[in-house]
Amino acid sequence: xxxxxxxxxxxxxxxxxxxxxxxxxxxxxxxxxxxxxxxxxxxxxxxxxxxxxxxxxxxxxxxxxxxxxxxxxxxxxxxxxxxxxxxxxxxxxxxxxxxxxxxxxxxxxxxxxxxxxxxxxxxxxxxxxxxxxxxxxxxxxxxxxxxxxxxxxxxxxxxxxxxxxxxxxxxxxxxxxxxxxxxxxxxxxxxxxxxxxxxxxxxxxxxxxxxxxxxxxxxxxxxxxxxxxxxxxxxxxxxxxxxxxxxxxxxxxxxxxxxxxxxxxxxxxxxxxxxxxxxxxxxxxxxxxxxxxxxxxxxxxxxxxxxxxxxxxxxxxxxxxxxxxxxxxxxxxxxxxxxxxxxxxxxxxxxxxxxxxxxxxxxxxxxxxxxxxxxxxxxxxxxxxxxxxxxxxxxxx
Amino acid sequence: xxxxxxxxxxxxxxxxxxxxxxxxxxxxxxxxxxxxxxxxxxxxxxxxxxxxxxxxxxxxxxxxxxxxxxxxxxxxxxxxxxxxxxxxxxxxxxxxxxxxxxxxxxxxxxxxxxxxxxxxxxxxxxxxxxxxxxxxxxxxxxxxxxxxxxxxxxxxxxxxxxxxxxxxxxxxxxxxxxxxxxxxxxxxxxxxxxxxxxxxxxxxxxxxxxxxxxxxxxxxxxxxxxxxxxxxxxxxxxxxxxxxxxxxxxxxxxxxxxxxxxxxxxxxxxxxxxxxxxxxxxxxxxxxxxxxxxxxxxxxxxxxxxxxxxxxxxxxxxxxxxxxxxxxxxxxxxxxxxxxxxxxxxxxxxxxxxxxxxxxxxxxxxxxxxxxxxxxxxxxxxxxxxxxxxxxxxxxx
Numbered sequence: 001x002x003x004x005x006x007x008x009x010x011x012x013x014x015x016x017x018x019x020x021x022x023x024x025x026x027x028x029x030x031x032x033x034x035x036x037x038x039x040x041x042x043x044x045x046x047x048x049x050x051x052x053x054x055x056x057x058x059x060x061x062x063x064x065x066x067x068x069x070x071x072x073x074x075x076x077x078x079x080x081x082x083x084x085x086x087x088x089x090x091x092x093x094x095x096x097x098x099x100x101x102x103x104x105x106x107x108x109x110x111x112x113x114x115x116x117x118x119x120x121x122x123x124x125x126x127x128x129x130x131x132x133x134x135x136x137x138x139x140x141x142x143x144x145x146x147x148x149x150x151x152x153x154x155x156x157x158x159x160x161x162x163x164x165x166x167x168x169x170x171x172x173x174x175x176x177x178x179x180x181x182x183x184x185x186x187x188x189x190x191x192x193x194x195x196x197x198x199x200x201x202x203x204x205x206x207x208x209x210x211x212x213x214x215x216x217x218x219x220x221x222x223x224x225x226x227x228x229x230x231x232x233x234x235x236x237x238x239x240x241x242x243x244x245x246x247x248x249x250x251x252x253x254x255x256x257x258x259x260x261x262x263x264x265x266x267x268x269x270x271x272x273x274x275x276x277x278x279x280x281x282x283x284x285x286x287x288x289x290x291x292x293x294x295x296x297x298x299x300x301x302x303x304x305x306x307x308x309x310x311x312x313x314x315x316x317x318x319x320x321x322x323x324x325x326x327x328x329x330x331x332x333x334x335x336x337x338x339x340x341x342x343x344x345x346x347x348x349x350x351x352x353x354x355x356x357x358x359x360x361x362x363x364x365x366x367x368x369x370x371x372x373x374x375x376x377x378x379x380x381x382x383x384x385x386x387x388x389x390x391x392x393x394x395x396x397x
Numbered sequence: 398x399x400x401x402x403x404x405x406x407x408x409x410x411x412x413x414x415x416x417x418x419x420x421x422x423x424x425x426x427x428x429x430x431x432x433x434x435x436x437x438x439x440x441x442x443x444x445x446x447x448x449x450x451x452x453x454x455x456x457x458x459x460x461x462x463x464x465x466x467x468x469x470x471x472x473x474x475x476x477x478x479x480x481x482x483x484x485x486x487x488x489x490x491x492x493x494x495x496x497x498x499x500x501x502x503x504x505x506x507x508x509x510x511x512x513x514x515x516x517x518x519x520x521x522x523x524x525x526x527x528x529x530x531x532x533x534x535x536x537x538x539x540x541x542x543x544x545x546x547x548x549x550x551x552x553x554x555x556x557x558x559x560x561x562x563x564x565x566x567x568x569x570x571x572x573x574x575x576x577x578x579x580x581x582x583x584x585x586x587x588x589x590x591x592x593x594x595x596x597x598x599x600x601x602x603x604x605x606x607x608x609x610x611x612x613x614x615x616x617x618x619x620x621x622x623x624x625x626x627x628x629x630x631x632x633x634x635x636x637x638x639x640x641x642x643x644x645x646x647x648x649x650x651x652x653x654x655x656x657x658x659x660x661x662x663x664x665x666x667x668x669x670x671x672x673x674x675x676x677x678x679x680x681x682x683x684x685x686x687x688x689x690x691x692x693x694x695x696x697x698x699x700x701x702x703x704x705x706x707x708x709x710x711x712x713x714x715x716x717x718x719x720x721x722x723x724x725x726x727x728x729x730x731x732x733x734x735x736x737x738x739x740x741x742x743x744x745x746x747x748x749x750x751x752x753x754x755x756x757x758x759x760x761x762x763x764x765x766x767x768x769x770x771x772x773x774x775x776x777x778x779x780x781x782x783x784x785x786x787x788x789x790x791x792x793x794x
Contacts, residue, residue, distance in 0.1 A: 109401055
C-alpha cells in the first residue's frame with residue numbers, strides 16, 4: 001500500500017483528545033465529569049436564530065454565493081460599522097467557521113515554508129492549519145508571570161527572518177483570556193510596518209470583554225489596511241459553534257480576490273448556518289449583557305477560588321472564557337489523566353486541557369492547564385472543590 | 398506590502414466565472430438567460446429533510462463530533478450496505494461537502510509535489526484542491542470520439558512516474574456524464590495494484606444512472622480495500638447543495654485516522670446540514686424515481702435535439718446531469734461570451750460552460766461546452782432553440 005503523507009503525521013495531537021478515551025472510561029464507570037476542557041458554551045443560541053431555522057421558507061437548499069449570501073455580508077458589514085470597524089460587504093468573505101478563514105488566508109498570503117509568528121500559548125488548531133498550508137509557526141513566548149501580555153517587541157524582532165510573512169494574534173486570547181491593549185496593538189502596527197509583514201487577528205471572542213475594557217480590532221489600526229486581516233466567527237458570539245459560519249474581513253482587495261478563489265473551489269459556505277447567522281445579527285443587546293454577566297460571575301468566582309488553593313497561580317483574564325492556570329504539579333498531562341483514571345470525590349471529577357499542547361516550544365506549559373469557564377456557577381463550584389481535593393491528594397510523580 | 402502567495406495565482410480561473418459579469422450585464426438589459434452552465438438542480442429538496450429543519454429541537458447549536466454525528470454516520474453506513482457497499486460508521490468521516498472530502502484525502506495521502514492522474518475533462522474545482530494540497534494533477538485525455546470512456550490503460554501507464562501516488566475518477570462523470578463500466582473499474586484495479594497507487598472516486602452522482610445501468614463503486618472492487626477512497630456528497634442526491642455535507646468513505650484505517658486529524662483541526666462539519674442529511678436518508682424511493690425520470694426526459698430530449706443541429710456532436714451520457722458537447726465553433730469561450738453580449742432570440746439567451754477549463758492539457762476542449770440539464774423540459778426546449786439560432790448566426794471568428 002502507498003504510504004500516507006507526512007502532513008497527517010506532522011499535526012501534533014490535540015491537547016484534549018489524548019484524554020478523551022480516559023474520560024469515556026470514567027463515564028462508563030458512572031463518574032460525573034465537569035468539562036472545563038472545551039470551549040463549548042452551555043449558553044442558549046439566540047431564539048431569533050433558531051426561529052429563522054424553524055420558519056425557513058425554501059424549497060431548494062441551494063448553493064449560496066461563494067463569498068456568502070450578499071444580504072448576510074451587508075448585515076455583517078453594518079454590524080462592524082456600528083462597533084467602529086468601517087468595512088463594506090465586499091471586504092468580507094463568509095467562511096465555513098473561523099477555521100476556514102484562517103486556512104484560506106494562510107493559503108492566499110503565504111508560500112509553503114513561509115513563517116508566521118504567533119505568541120504562545122496559542123489555540124492548538126493553528127497547528128493543523130499551518131500544516132495544511134505548509135507554513136511554519138514560529139512561537140514567541142508570553143509567560144504566566146506577565147499574565148500572558150504581548151511579549152516585548154524585541155522578542156518578536158529576534159525571530160524575524162527573510163521567511164517571516166506575518167504575525168498572528170488571537171484577541172481576546174484562547175487559551176489565556178488575555179485582552180490586548182490599544183498600546184500593544186500599536187506596537188504590532190509598528191513592527192509589521194517596519195518589517196513588511198501581514199498582521200492577522202483572530203477576534204472571535206470580541207464580545208467577551210470584561211471590567212469595562214474595550215476590544216480593539218486590528219482593522220482599527222491606522223495606515224496598515226493592506227496588512228491586516230481579521231478572522232471572525234459566529235460560534236462563540238451566538239453560542240452556535242455547530243453552524244460553522246465565520247468570516248475573513250480585510251480591506252486588502254488582493255487578499256479578498258485570492259481567498260475568493262479558494263472559496264470558489266469549495267463552492268459555498270453552509271447555507272443553513274448563514275441563515276441562522278444573518279438572523280442572529282438582530283439578537284437584542286440584553287442577550288449579550290446576560291451572557292457577559294454570566295461569564296463575569298463565573299470568572300470572578302473561578303479566579304478567586306483557584307488562587308486560594310496552595311500553589312495555584314491564576315491570572316485574572318479580561319476576555320474570552322478561558323484562563324491558563326499554573327498548578328503545583330510536575331506534569332499536568334499526567335495529572336489531568338490521573339483525575340480521570342484514579343481520582344473521584346463524591347463520584348465527581350474534572351477534565352482540563354493540559355497546556356503543553358498550546359505551546360510550540362517543547363517543555364513549556366507542563367505545569368499549566370487551560371480551564372474553560374463554560375459551566376454554570378454551581379457546577380463550577382463543584383469542579384473547583386474537586387480540583388482542590390485532587391491537588392491535595394495527588395502523589396505528584 | 399508583502400506579496401501574496403503563488404498558490405492563489407496558480408488556481409486556474411473557473412470555466413464559468415469569467416462569464417458571470419457578462420451574464421449580469423445581460424440580466425440588467427432584461428435578458429432571459431437559460432442557465433445550462435451550473436450544476437444547481439431545480440429539483441425540490443426532499444420534504445423530510447426540510448421538516449427536520451423546521452422541527453429542530455435544540456437550544457444550543459453545538460459542535461458535532463469532528464467525524465460527524467455518530468447517528469448520521471451509522472445511518473449512512475446502513476445506506477451504503479443496502480446498495481452493496483459494505484462499510485461501517487467507523488469507515489466514514491463526514492465532511493463539509495464533497496469538496497472537503499477531496500481536500501482532506503489529498504492532504505492525508507499525498508506529499509507536496511506528488512502526482513495524481515485524472516481523466517480529463519474533469520471537474521474544474523479539482524484544480525483548487527490540488528493547488529491547496531500542493532499536488533500535481535496529471536491529465537489523461539478521454540475524448541469525445543470515444544464518448545469520454547476511460548482512456549486505455551496504456552495511456553495511464555505512460556504517465557506514471559515515481560511521484561505518482563493516486564488515480565482519481567469521477568463516476569458518473571462531471572462534466573461528461575460518462576458512467577464507468579464494471580470492466581473499466583476492473584482495469585483501474587489492476588493498474589493501482591501493479592503500480593502501488595491509491596484509487597480515489599468521486600461518486601456524488603451515484604443515484605443518477607440511466608438506461609438500466611448500474612453504478613459500480615470503487616469500494617466494491619476486490620482486494621484493494623487499502624487503496625480505495627470514495628468521496629460522497631448529499632448535494633446532488635437530495636438537491637441540497639447548500640447544506641455542505643459530504644463524506645470520506647474508506648476501509649483504510651490509516652487514512653481515516655489521518656483525515657480525522659484534519660477534521661479535528663476544523664472542529665466539525667456543519668451541524669444543521671447533518672440534521673437535514675440524516676433525515677434525508679429516509680427519503681422515499683419514489684422521490685428518486687421521479688427525479689431520475691425527470692432527468693432522463695431532459696437528457697433524451699437534449700441529446701436528440703442537439704444532434705440535429707448541424708455540426709453539433711453530443712454523446713448520450715448514462716449518468717449525472719451533464720453532457721460535454723462539441724459545437725461547430727473555433728472557441729467556445731468566445732461563443733459563450735458572444736451569446737451573453739451580442740445574441741438574443743425573443744429576448745432570450747443561453748449560458749454554457751466552455752469546456753477548455755475542464756481540460757488540463759492546453760488547447761483541448763476549445764470547441765466543446767459542458768451543458769447541465771438542470772432545467773425544466775420547457776425551458777430546455779427554449780434553450781436549445783436559442784442555441785440552434787445562435788449557431789446559425791454566429792460569425793465564428
